[in-house]
Amino acid sequence: MICNKPEFKVFKICWLYFSWILFVLIFPFKLLCQDNYNGQNKNWNLSTAIIINFCSVTDKNFSALTYRGSSPGAAVALRYEGKHAEHEIAALYIANGNLNTNSSPKAKLNAGIFNIEYVNIYSLYVSPNNSFNCKAGAAIQFLNNSRKFNQFINNDFSFETALSFGAVAQLQYALGKNNNSIILTNRITLPVFSIFSQPSYSGSSAADKEAENGTAFKKLFTNNQTGSFSKFLRVKNQFAINKNFGNRHGISIMYNWEFYKIKTARSVIASNNQAGIQYNYKF
């Protein structure tokens, strides 16, 4: 069968990359230009948020136990809303914090999170009175989570770095009809295909030691592999209640929930619950 030939597999991978580039980069860019050309309603929105993150992680490399704890963080996002499409680039940083496990009070897992994502969504449905809308599209997500175990030697460091391409769905509901009404937004992101890296199985090779001190980008190219839901499952749900004050300013209360599961020889299951307050500025 031609499908099993290595050349065809290369073709399939190339096609996958090409289609994602087309879908996520070129097509939205075309729509962005189209919006600007037509002079349609458009606005830019800059958001900053302070966040508290509640993390639970089971890293089978360290233990079958789940470590839990909280640490502060911050997020920043730049969003463009046009008639056809909405684009958003967002970054999230959660400072390193100590996670604990009930079975061993002295055992601490120092964990930190860094995420960047680009989302572009298109309007699928707007209710006749504009109070409800539904959007869907695609996202590119970059994730870099690192952990260090305080009581171990040699295999004390672990990380996941992943570049994911996924689908996004967003529902928005306005409680009221004027500009200053309260808006509820819920967005779900589900990566479909991911390139991700972890330390080697033993975590003590020369490449692992280099990766430990290297940048997130460098980690992505260390010991990487590709996978979909069966290998790398990630779900992210973002919920926000927004209240605008005038035409430019807004405050949101946000609650994000993220779950991911890596099913490799170095199995990791983690969930993050993030609560925060966000300030939005339209320009």
Place this chain on the structure above:
Amino acid sequence: MYLLFFFTYRLLKKLRFIFLIIVIINICSCEKVLQLKEPAITSAAVFEDVWKELDKKYALFSVKNINWDSVYNQSRPQFTAELNNNDLFKRISNMLEVLKDGHVSLISPEKTYTYDNFYTLYLRNFNFINIEKNYLKNQYNKTGPVIYKIVDSIGYLYYSSFRDNISEEDLNTIFNTMTATKGLIVDVRNNGGGSLSNAEKLFSRFINNRKLVKYEVIKKGPAHNDFLDKEAFYISPSGNYYSNKIVLLTNRTCFSACNDFVMYMSYLPNITLVGDQTGGGGSVPANYLLLNGWKLQYSSSVTLSPDNLPVENGIQPDIQIIISPFQEANGIDPILEKAYQLLR
């Protein structure tokens, strides 16, 4: 096609209700939907945790020729009933005894098990009080963790543990003193290992060019023979180079980083190893936290000499000498005396 659009439109209209459901799920915390479950902590679960972790990560089953599955079959029936912490610790320790590995430890808040038969079953072949009193005459220098003295143009250097860090400045001071000697005795008996970087710093004074010192083979998967290609390790010279004759004194307590140091040194052309075989332990120890909070330590790699030989079971000396209990009781150290004789 029209029907498809019609139903999609109807569905989207209904989405505002789905939206409300999602909000409710959010408020109830989604983590509860996909909750991370803590496994039950029973004696059997702790045993399984130990056995499985070693089954996946322990690197020396092949080197030590151990059938780990049969260990499971023999041990499992002992963990059917719920055990108190003492009995559980004892039974798991008994199972670990099979591995005969000084890098395998079980650590609970109250107790620590480490395999120690690699030196307790043999003569000590070292008594520092005798050396201090009868050979160093209670007069010696100490820089950092190293004790040293020059007697009749022969240097004596004792490094008791590679856990104690040594700096390049310390080594400069020591080797500036040793430059005038015609030979050097390096005593690493009873050095149970520690940080490999200390061993490497000391070794770097005995070479004048970059040397291949070992290969490390680490696991790449859970199967017992799932290893990555061997990785070569080199050490470069540093500071004052000591080029005269060296006698290295070893015994069974010389373990782990010390075993590696002896292996590195054994490939030098100007060296003689005197004493007893080293204790071995040429692997990188790694750790795991068990379900009940106890810590498990195990060997995660295989170390090979530059000749591709495993050094897990220790390194034989060139001249084997034993200190009998009678000699020790009389303050005599024939190993040290042999070293003086070789360098005189």
